[in-house]
Amino acid sequence: MDAPDRDVKPLPRAQSEVRPPLINLKPLNWFFDINRAMSLWPVTFGLACCAIEMMSVSMSRFDIARFGAEVFRPSVRQADLMMVTGTVNKKMAPALVRLYEQMPAPKFVMACGNCAISGGPFKFEGQYNVVEGVDQLVPVDIYVPGCPPRPEAILEGVFAIQEKITGRRWWPLPEELPPDPAPKSKK
Numbered sequence: 338m339d340a341p342d343r344d345v346k347p348l349p350r351a352q353s354e355v356r357p358p359l360i361n362l363k364p365l366n367w368f369f370d371i372n373r374a375m376s377l378w379p380v381t382f383g384l385a386c387c388a389i390e391m392m393s394v395s396m397s398r399f400d401i402a403r404f405g406a407e408v409f410r411p412s413v414r415q416a417d418l419m420m421v422t423g424t425v426n427k428k429m430a431p432a433l434v435r436l437y438e439q440m441p442a443p444k445f446v447m448a449c450g451n452c453a454i455s456g457g458p459f460k461f462e463g464q465y466n467v468v469e470g471v472d473q474l475v476p477v478d479i480y481v482p483g484c485p486p487r488p489e490a491i492l493e494g495v496f497a498i499q500e501k502i503t504g505r506r507w508w509p510l511p512e513e514l515p516p517d518p519a520p521k522s523k524k
């Protein structure tokens with residue numbers, strides 16, 4: 338038997354407009370951008386298992402506070418970074434768009450994990466409730482792949498947003514691990 342036709346509503350799309358600053362002086366903007374990049378305030382916002390990784394990033398082992406982004410805000414009006422960590426379903430989409438629109442500009446979005454990037458493991462023929470990529474709802478600045486992404490990858494996403502704001506990377510690149518020593522033969 339064929340599945341009944343459903344009313345498919347179009348996905349909402351966030352309105353975002355960034356007006357130029359009232360005082361537009363290059364050295365001043367450069368100063369503000371560095372301050373902005375070093376004090377990103379993320380929204381306390383997690384949708385599924387990837388959110389556990391976001392939480393671990395704020396704990397002592399990975400310690401996102403070292404990079405100025407530990408002030409998770411419960412109000413989007415005080416936040417400038419939305420990490421979309423988890424599966425976005427169509428019922429959640431209007432709420433996510435509303436939250437994004439309420440954030441003050443300039444604001445940044447990180448799609449964390451395969452669900453937020455493309456629907457992840459829930460993308461298959463016939464699925465009807467998962468948004469296949471949060472970029473269908475809001476503009477995404479950085480994509481952090483993984484299912485889930487490691488906390489180090491989320492930190493790299495923060496670094497990439499800092500680089501996007503200021504035009505340069507502020508932190509050293511991870512060192513390559515030395516190759517495994519050759520296994521010793523048993524005597």
Ligand code: SF4
Binds near residue numbers: 385
């Ligand atoms: S990407 Fe994987 S870990 Fe992240 S929310 Fe989806 S299923 Fe969970």
